[in-house]
Amino acid sequence: MTEILAGRLSQPAGRAPGIRGRYGWLRNTGVMIALAVLALILTAALAPQLMTTADPDAVAPAEAFQSPSAAHFFGTDESGRDVYTRVVFGAGNSLLIGTAATTVGLGLALVLGLLGGLGSRLGDFVSTRIVEVMFALPGLLLALVFIAIAGPGVVTSTVAVGLSTAPGYARIIRSQLRSVRNASYVEAATVLSHSRARIVWQHILPGALSPIFVLGTLGVGQAIVWASSLGFLGLGVAPPAAEWGAMLSSGRTYIDVAWWLTVFPGLAIVATAASFTVLGRALNARTRQEARG
Amino acid sequence: MTVSTDAPAVASVSTPATRLRSLGWVARRVGGGAFVLWAVATVIFFALRLIPGDPVDAILGGPGSQASAEAVAQIRADYGLDQPLIVQYFLAMGKLAVADFGTSYALKVAVAPYVLTQLWSTLVLTLASLVVAWLGALGLTLATSGRGRVSRAVGSGLELLAAAVPHFWLASLLIILLSNTLHWLPPISVPGPLGLVLPVLTLALPLTGFLGQVMRESLANAYEQPFVLSARARGESEWGVRLRHVLRHAALPGISLSGWAFGSLLSGAVVVETIFARPGLGRTLLSAVTIRDIPVVTAVALLSALTFIIVTVATDVVDRIVDPRVTEVASR
Amino acid sequence: MTATPLLRVSNLSVHFDRAARPAVDGVSFEVAAGECLAIVGESGSGKSVTARSLLGLAPAGAHVSFSELSLAGESLPAPGARRWRSIRGASIGLVLQDALVSLDPLRPVGREIDDVLRLHTTLSQRERQARVLELLDAVGIPDPALRARQRSGELSGGLRQRALIAAGIAAGPALIIADEPTTALDVTVQARVLDLLSSLRDRGTAMILITHDLAVVSRVADRVAVMSEGRIVETGETNALLRAPTALPTQQLLAAIPVDVPRGVPLTLPADTKPDLRTVVEASPEPVAVAAPVAGTVSAVTTSNHATTAASADSAAPPALELRSVSRRYPTPHGAPIQALDAVSLSLTAGTTLGLVGQSGSGKTTIARIALGLETADSGEVLLAGHEWGSLSARERRPLRPALGAIYQDALSSFDPRLSVERILNDALSARASDTRRSLTTTAELLDAVGLPPALKNRRPLHLSGGQRQRVAIARALAPGPQTILCDEPVSSLDVSTQARVLNLLDELQRHLHLSYLFISHDLGVIRHMSDRVAVITEGRIVETGETDEIFTNPRHPYTQSLLSALPRVRG
Amino acid sequence: TEPAAEPVDGGTLVYATGDAEPGCLDPHVGGNYPQGLISTQYLESLVSKDSDGEIIPWLATDWTESEDGLTWDFTLRDDVNFTDGTPFDAEAVKANIEHLKDPDTASSTGYLAVGKIDGIEAVAADQVRFTLSAPDSALLESFSQPWVSIQSPTALERDQATNCESPVGTGPFIVTDWVKQQSVTLERNEDYNSAPADAEHTGAARLDAIEWRFIPDAATRYAALQSGDVDVIDNAQPNNISSAADVATIEELDAPRPGAANRIELNSGKAPFDDIRVREAFIRSVDVNPGIDSLFFGTAERSYSVLSSVEGAGISTPDVFTTDPEAAKTLLDEAGWDTIDSDGYRTKDGERLSLTFPISTNQSIPAEQSLFEQIQASAKDVGFEVILQPTDLSSWYGALFTNEYNLVSAPYTKVGADVLRILYHSDSIIPAPSGYYANLAQLSDPTLDALLTTASETSDASERQELYAEAQSIIVDGFYVLPLYDQQNHYLYSTSVEGFRALPPVAAPTFYDAWLSN
């Protein structure tokens, strides 16, 4: 779903309201909140020990299904594990899946996009066809078949999610490259007797690929949501690893007896995805602002 | 700055040349579509052979069957599974070329009619969701795009959240709220429009969020265009500006994204159909992949690719109708 | 004028949230029925903001205050009031500055005009339709029935501008405010639009005409108000004011107009920072070729072995650039290909300027692109300093490229938006240097040469003014040490005074660095001021070439004649 | 349930199953549990079982076994017709057994059940004689299974696709419609007259029709029961059962499946479980009881037997399965797994004590998967690394066939203790042509083989009982299995459903006696 937002990258920019100055884009309540959420999540991902002292995998059947309390902020799950601790530790896995999947998708897209955007007519033809075919295969089918081939697991679902996002990215990268390739400043560089290689390297690539960072930011949140759907279909990460999608789908079973099992991981997913979107859009607005001059 | 001539601009009347061009366009789309279908069939054919698990199991009543040696041999011969892979491939492509999708391994029925009935159910679901998402996004943006900061923030906040909710969680929440607590709607798909409400909501809400985000942005851009000022200078009312001018511009990116959105709905349908026990392509696909029912997987893949192609072409056409500039750009 | 004022504005001020000074600062004026008041002034002087305030449509973030704002004796409503709706379009028609984008690109223009009728009249749909066609006809749009169904993207700029005027007058408003209605137009089209406006005024409509072009003013306006920095500095009857301007800004505006200022005489500018080339040249390690002044007073400092003068251009020396019978067609999706260039032959004598004039779409840019080797001619030859150039491969061209520089019409888009001025210039300096001449070897020298302060080097192009951008573009073109520079409409996006500064700079650089210019413009005044020789192009064919004075005083080709007759001049 | 009032006729009952939608409604084809569930409504078998586990007459009224156990004579009812009008007789039975044995049918469960039948002879219209290749003490139990039910020979003549869509039997309901992925419609057989001996009434069923819906998602299924959109659900989840206990309008029926209990098999065919000490250490290291208590909300009882609690031959040995982590550690030390790596796992010769545990997400309910996670956690304390691999069904079988597992939990439903022979006889290690083998513990013990073979050929009940007891003690004492609980088979149903019960042979629901009160 990233393409939706990112697709706008290649469109002519309008005035981005309320965003002024070099760091002005940061001075926006939404962006501030998003950054705070992401900082929290990043801390959880990199140093979960800072936020909790408990062991995320320590089972205690006797303490199963305790509702949120001072001892267990988010309650305990069916095996008596502390949900708060698992949400904290889950950040790492979820973030890893999100970023790795996006990296895979962008990487593949980069190859296809470069082939299409800078390659010969043949290269463009080939890459366009590949992208069309990937588009025509519904993302989940692609993921299902891939998971069926490679067997479920973190790596597989990461790659599967990445695969299904690649065609969207590839299209954006291609059109971006194409528009930059025809930009007058590229012609101006030709007139200055720069070589083709230098022009590509110094002008086309940096200009065209700057949105990749933005795309990535927008994509991570969506990849996390996507991966959680695979978890629901029983194709996610291997237990006992704490991962929000897997926690959410296993907690769904107990939704009538323990609401907290779904609410907290669910909120974590939504907050992360939304924060990445906010940040990505702000970056996007800024990039466009800069691209205008 | 000079941009104008009085040279007659090209008239958008239908001349033989333009008609020829649209014919060429149609031909290109059809050719491209055929290629995509062939490629999808090929990819699926080989990918499914890479999957561990013997298709014979699916034919013999699912994996884990304890069929006799004769039965296994018999099936292999019957289904041509004893041929070299490349022979199987050409046989399969030959059959697909004449729209022969074969017999389902697990269901023992002809695949084509079976999958077509499933397609219908999924189409109803996804198209209804697309429409609802569209209306929702339009309504939300229009209602909250006014001057009020608060309503704008609420609107974009809702969109942001909606877009970030996993389908299956949303489904649970909706069931608990609308079915278990309020008793308004059945939690499973029942015949009639009532049974469609929850599945469609589940599928449409996240998409509403996305389309809403896109539309809000393009709406904001459209508001800054000089033609809006010019409309206001003509005495157009605020709603007049909104409905007659800005709305179309806001809708454009949404329209061109609808093809993609439809693709994502097909994916979401797998989850929604499973949860709400609705028949459909998504569930068919999920179970077919699980038991390696190759003819069904192939047919579903091709069918959804075909639908996707058709929907993409349709959105292109709508795009061209709403925005005549597309034609000009495309023909350049 | 003694008629009772229709519109009375007194003490109108507009202040923007973050701005240091008011955009409009205590402006007062009156307009009577049948009278045309022109508001002139430099870009940014507050003309448009004033106009929009009169309709209660000041931009967001503007704070408007006034002591009186009344139309036909009735005061205008407060901003945001519903009553505005019945005034806008009905009593006051506004024709916006940006004709190209002021019509909704998704709707047929007929519908846009129809909107006004729908909102302000009680006509039936049928009647409205007929009225729309009448209006289109009235503003001189041929084939109204067809045009009404087309969208703005399918119309040329002139047609769009006229459609916009048609919308502005549709409901028969008592006052029309036209904001730069001709700026985007060719001289010939401009003339027709001005005629249209005059006829409206003659029929009793009051009019406020906003422009920065005094020639336009002298043609239609009864009275002129000159704005500068948000204030009206001078008001008066058109003729009197143009003949004897009292306020400094008015004098500057008049002086900056290149029309009739002879070749080589710098356009007068107030307190302009002229680049002091002497220091630059002395500091440069290599002797610089400096042409003897054609006219004027700039003193040559050194001469080099390359030195020649434009006046005494060695007829044996090869032309700096020569096109021989060059043709180029573009395929179109609509059937017949466009013959963009049809056997074009041109010769640019070294050290001189060849002006290329023609209306939009006539093929000027195509010539420049072919000369630059960005485009290949279908047939014909291109010679650069006597060497074959047109048929070379991209690789063979590279070593020769530094001899040829270019300045583009749209300076902004010709810069990589991510790069600072310094990096843009370094990038240009690092281009393969011409073996023969290169006088400016550092960013600082380049900036100095084009009269920009060194502090500017850290800025990005977006954060520069139009004039500054054009100077950076010139600096970039100079960096590889070219002999010839192709200038494609280098000043058409600038206001008159900025334009004058840039033209003066180009002129001086030519004399000091012995440059040859192919100078492309649709503005006859600019062409006349800048060129030694002029070529007139229309529909891909050069119809006339000759010495500048010759062409301007004694045009032979009918097309040239029509161009010249349409040229508005400041009366007086 | 106690029938609250006089039974009333009429109404359509909606049954929601969480089992997979069958690919074919004819349980001869393939033969899995979902097919058994639904076919019980329209097909009938030669014999049935009563709630005490005794074989009772059904389509067959009487049977005799020859002295050598090789010949069986069955007397059939002579007053029964299939719903297509074809009379039920010896020829029909013959056609059915032949259908099962025909490779084209691709039967697996039913095919195994009739595997020893060599010859079928229609002695008279109501007399059929089976000749066996070896004595089969499980024959009657086999015949009680839905996978060996009797269909109209006329209908069997049709092509398989048609028969799959609308099999024809003698049952109380008739298949009239099947909307794939959605539901099967079953309508009352007005001429029904062949109720099993333990039924409450005779004649036609009371319900007009049954709508048999497929609702794979457990939460949705329960929500639909709560909302009244369905009347009966199967595969009820423990937490739902527990919360349903507080709902006045919902009742529960617990009907454990026969055959084997749910258990974890320890693959003794490869390291490290080829060492009995490691197997014992594993069993000692885990305590599943608290997990079963909390995860199953008291709806499942810990089993200490390989066999289902409904199998009379089952022996419960709690003493064998005691938890003792310290003993486990000692055993591992003895077995050479005495070093501990940085992650806390034991190693031997640099190799980690790692156990692969593929889990079929189609077969293991969430509570069970959580239980495995708990096992994983407590085994870790002793030094075992348990790698859980949740996979789809095909990949799961794939892992088993390629011997890429150390632990596995595979349900197996079959009527009677003879299931032990299928699960633990060394013959079952040899994969079936399709790749399948049932002896997942890869238990290969000639003594056990002999016991199981003898038992299957012994017709004396008490003698058989003893043989099976001995066999079970070999299995449990060798620490090849960790029994967990009976194969869960809980139904939840609305109080408006009366007279609903599970048919004893495989605990499939039967709606012959059921009626809807309002």
Ligand SMILES: Nc1ncnc2c1ncn2[C@@H]1O[C@H](COP(=O)(O)OP(=O)(O)OP(=O)(O)O)[C@@H](O)[C@H]1O
């Ligand atoms: N929306 C706005 N926000 C802030 N400042 C503005 C805005 N619009 C105009 N201004 C400022 O108001 C001043 C007057 O602008 P205005 O557009 O009236 O100039 P103008 O005389 O019409 O110039 P031009 O000839 O270039 O059209 C300028 O300094 C401009 O920067």
Ligand SMILES: Nc1ncnc2c1ncn2[C@@H]1O[C@H](COP(=O)(O)OP(=O)(O)OP(=O)(O)O)[C@@H](O)[C@H]1O
């Ligand atoms: N790449 C192209 N493809 C098709 N047609 C083109 C192309 N470039 C130019 N043309 C056409 O060639 C003709 C000449 O264009 P050119 O840009 O040279 O005009 P110009 O005199 O520079 O006009 P302007 O004053 O508007 O810049 C026009 O009709 C234009 O539409």
Ligand SMILES: [Mg+2]
């Ligand atoms: Mg203006």
Ligand SMILES: [Mg+2]
């Ligand atoms: Mg041009």
Ligand code: NI
């Ligand atoms: Ni101009």
